[in-house]
Amino acid sequence: MVNEIPVIWLQTSACTGCTISLLNSASPTIRNILIDQVIPGAHINLRFHVTIMAGAGEPAIEIMENTAKEKTGNYILVIEGAIPTTKDAVYGAIGERGGKPVEMKDRVEDLARSALAILAVGTCSSFGGIPSAAPNPTGCQSVKQFLDAKDITTPIVNIPGCPPHPDWFVGTVASIILNGLPKADDLDDNLRPLAFYGHLIHENCPRRAYFDEGKFAKKFGDEGCLYELGCKGAITYADCPLRLWNGGTNWCIGAGAPCSGCTQPEFPDLVAPFYEKLVDVELPTIGAYWLPRKEEK
Ligand code: SF4
Numbered sequence: 001m002v003n004e005i006p007v008i009w010l011q012t013s014a015c016t017g018c019t020i021s022l023l024n025s026a027s028p029t030i031r032n033i034l035i036d037q038v039i040p041g042a043h044i045n046l047r048f049h050v051t052i053m054a055g056a057g058e059p060a061i062e063i064m065e066n067t068a069k070e071k072t073g074n075y076i077l078v079i080e081g082a083i084p085t086t087k088d089a090v091y092g093a094i095g096e097r098g099g100k101p102v103e104m105k106d107r108v109e110d111l112a113r114s115a116l117a118i119l120a121v122g123t124c125s126s127f128g129g130i131p132s133a134a135p136n137p138t139g140c141q142s143v144k145q146f147l148d149a150k151d152i153t154t155p156i157v158n159i160p161g162c163p164p165h166p167d168w169f170v171g172t173v174a175s176i177i178l179n180g181l182p183k184a185d186d187l188d189d190n191l192r193p194l195a196f197y198g199h200l201i202h203e204n205c206p207r208r209a210y211f212d213e214g215k216f217a218k219k220f221g222d223e224g225c226l227y228e229l230g231c232k233g234a235i236t237y238a239d240c241p242l243r244l245w246n247g248g249t250n251w252c253i254g255a256g257a258p259c260s261g262c263t264q265p266e267f268p269d270l271v272a273p274f275y276e277k278l279v280d281v282e283l284p285t286i287g288a289y290w291l292p293r294k295e296e297k
């Protein structure tokens with residue numbers, strides 16, 4: 001007997017990059033995830049996902065709405081994107097009702113109330129991300145902010161990243177199927193699974209010895225720590241240096257690019273400009289590294 005786990009995946013204010021990242025999952029492949037048993041005896045029954053599903057239009061919306069009715073309290077709601085909340089303006093809609101577009105925020109509210117759990121995939125969904133960047137004309141909010149304002153208490157797990165690594169999503173889903181919903185100790189203060197976001201990039205960075213020696217790259221391609229070229233690894237929690245990306249091929253700093261802090265609530269406004277050194281940050285590291293304030297430069 002196979003346990004079917006219904007999943008509804010909504011895309012709100014986002015770029016679809018999180019979906020593209022998941023489609024690149026190396027092990028298991030997306031085929032394994034969607035067709036096979038993701039763990040023995042359990043199959044993910046993806047009922048609604050605009051990018052992946054073959055269906056479209058009213059029949060697809062009907063499946064989504066029926067899932068919420070028939071599987072109340074038993075389906076996982078995945079939300080990719082921030083929630084636009086500005087009043088009296090439709091910045092995004094998912095399907096129609098009575099010939100009128102249903103705003104993203106209304107869909108999220110309906111489906112969130114009756115879900116077993118919500119996975120906020122990507123930094124837009126987890127923390128607001130790029131759609132919520134100043135001046136935020138669409139009033140975008142993170143899923144948690146939105147749910148709190150509506151008094152919706154469905155458990156939520158944030159899986160940030162711009163985009164998130166496919167393993168972070170697949171591993172979280174597999175853990176929920178095997179062990180149930182994460183306990184408070186399994187998550188950090190930002191509701192991220194500690195299994196994937198438990199350490200700073202800076203703790204495991206192969207360029208860390210350069211940082212400690214004070215040897216900093218002055219231009220791209222130089223040897224040395226990328227801190228002065230804008231690396232935000234010192235404030236960013238994720239396991240990229242150990243896990244690597246694209247099936248273990250490489251990662252941002254390995255390719256010579258600074259970490260832009262994409263898994264952090266501060267992304268993007270408070271880690272910008274991306275290619276400038278952090279200021280006003282106390283570095284969790286050894287030795288004194290003087291941080292000139294911008295006006296002292
Ligand atoms: S600042 Fe960036 S490049 Fe330098 S050691 Fe830390 S994480 Fe690595």
Ligand code: SF4
Pocket residue numbers: 161162201236237238240251252253258259260261262263
């Ligand atoms: S190294 Fe930094 S910017 Fe790159 S994916 Fe990891 S957290 Fe995001």
